[in-house]
Amino acid sequence: MNEQVKQIAARIRELREILDIPQEEVAKKVEVSLGEYQKYEQAEDDIPIGVLYGVAAELGVDPTELLTGEAPRMDEYTIVRGGNGVSVERYPGYAFTALAYNYKNRDMEPMIVTISPNDEAELVTHSGQEFNYVLEGAIKVVIRGREFVLKAGDSIYFNPELPHGQRAVTDVAKFLTIINE
Structure with a gap:
């Protein structure tokens, strides 16, 4: 697994533990088996984008926080220059x-x-x-x-x-x- 996937998995695991939400609950909400979800959290399997967005919703964060570790900041507009997404x-x-x-x-x-x-x-x-x-x-x-x-x-x-x-x-x-x- 690449380093970015490992970081995303670690952010999910840490946030879920801070919020004291059992893995079973998150797995059920995103409609995957517990074993599959545990592989995602351990960075043993790559997390499909739909599951990532479901996990973010369940944990009450913007998916950007799971992807980058930072919360979005703009509320009126945002510009992303070519090549900077x-x-x-x-x-x-x-x-x-x-x-x-x-x-x-x-x-x-x-x-x-x-x-x-x-x-x-x-x-x-x-x-x-x-x-x-x-x-x-x-x-x-x-x-x-x-x-x-x-x-x-x-x-x-x-x-x-x-x-x-x-x-x-x-x-x-x-x-x-x-x-x-």
Whole structure:
């Protein structure tokens, strides 16, 4: 596991212990088994972004605090200059850059996602709504077994409570995703 994942896991564990919330309670709230949750807290498995946001909600913090260790500060506007978002490598060949991490009480989470080809798109679920807009290359979006190939300039808006995932069709693909949870 990379150092960033270990730091996120440690922040979650520490905050949960400070709040005196049992692991079982958090696991139940984010709809994962206790064993799976314990692997996340011990940095034995990478935490899916939907689970990370669920844990943040259960612990009463902004996801930025779990990702960076710092609370968002801005409440009127925030500007993120090109290349200065909070970057997180989540899975091999998959990285995202949070673009509004310093804005308090966000209703949306805009991110740039960069992916490389992999065997299959890992299917995930989370609450809210999701929008993807392809910036470079082409991606395959899988939603509940249906596959859609999107090229630069194409977009999709969908219910992320349905099992879904994305993978690069070209060597590297980049898309803007906006998630409202």
